[in-house]
């Protein structure tokens with residue numbers, strides 16, 4: 592840096608402070624601010640999560656996520672068309688499974704007639720150029736609401752992984768482009784990679800939820816997919832302890848060694864330090880999931896008139912880019928894409 596400011600600490604000269612450094616110069620106009628801008632948010636950064644429900648021409652609001660709806664497969668296809676028009680690269684699918692279809696084994700996850708598989712096939716038929724991401728975990732399909740299989744009160748790892756591999760294969764056969772294991776069982780990425788390769792799906796990508804925390808911010812999501820009432824206990828024996836950071840790096844390292852193409856940190860804003868460390872440490876494609884509770888907080892405050900919703904939305908998403916994320920899974924995807932394209 593050039594020498595310290597000459598007049599620092601002295602009485603004010605008539606002409607001013609005699610400052611050498613005036614950081615405000617670079618902020619004086621819109622063009623100057625744009626010129627020095629370090630991070631930008633574009634539509635290419637977005638993954639849009641949508642909730643799928645049975646039926647036709649059906650759109651059902653999610654009470655705890657104002658502005659988000661569960662969509663029947665035909666409506667999901669319309670959402671996919673909209674995503675493609677807006678330039679959103681990827682849609683991710685989460686099913687609301689009827690209670691009658693849930694059992695302790697999550698059997699519905701392995702049926703190619705399940706909502707996610709039907710939605711994949713319908714979207715691929717209409718909008719083949721859109722990327723499709725599917726979540727691998729049993730919780731939308733189990734009567735106990737856990738991501739894996741239970742033996743008494745334990746969530747058993749290795750038997751769960753065997754089922755998750757089958758779930759991934761069912762999704763790949765239905766046309767999923769990116770398999771996203773969100774279950775946090777040990778060794779599932781390697782097992783899924785091997786399973787996909789053995790069936791000729793070596794081009795199907797894996798985005799692992801590598802550092803997924805046992806978080807209170809998933810509340811509205813569990814409401815959206817109808818598992819909040821069902822969940823027995825909590826997910827602390829497989830999702831990470833919110834107090835840990837170094838452990839996230841070990842989780843990411845394992846998933847990368849097992850063949851993950853991209854990694855995800857989840858939730859988002861409360862774990863921005865983890866996003867930054869993962870990107871800095873490994874330099875791999877790193878994504879953040881701005882989860883349901885984060886969305887709900889911003890929407891609730893905006894709907895109450897307590898903050899400017901559009902600005903808070905963009906600011907929260909730019910924060911991920913500043914931290915080093917390559918992209919963000921966010922329920923704001925269509926809104927922010929419209930805003931970035933100047934349509935709203």
Ligand code: PBG
Pocket residue numbers: 726728730738773774808809810811812813826881882883884
């Ligand atoms: C399921 C899954 C969860 C989310 C995505 N996949 C919930 C959970 O682990 O209980 C949460 C997403 C959100 O809150 O938006 N394995």
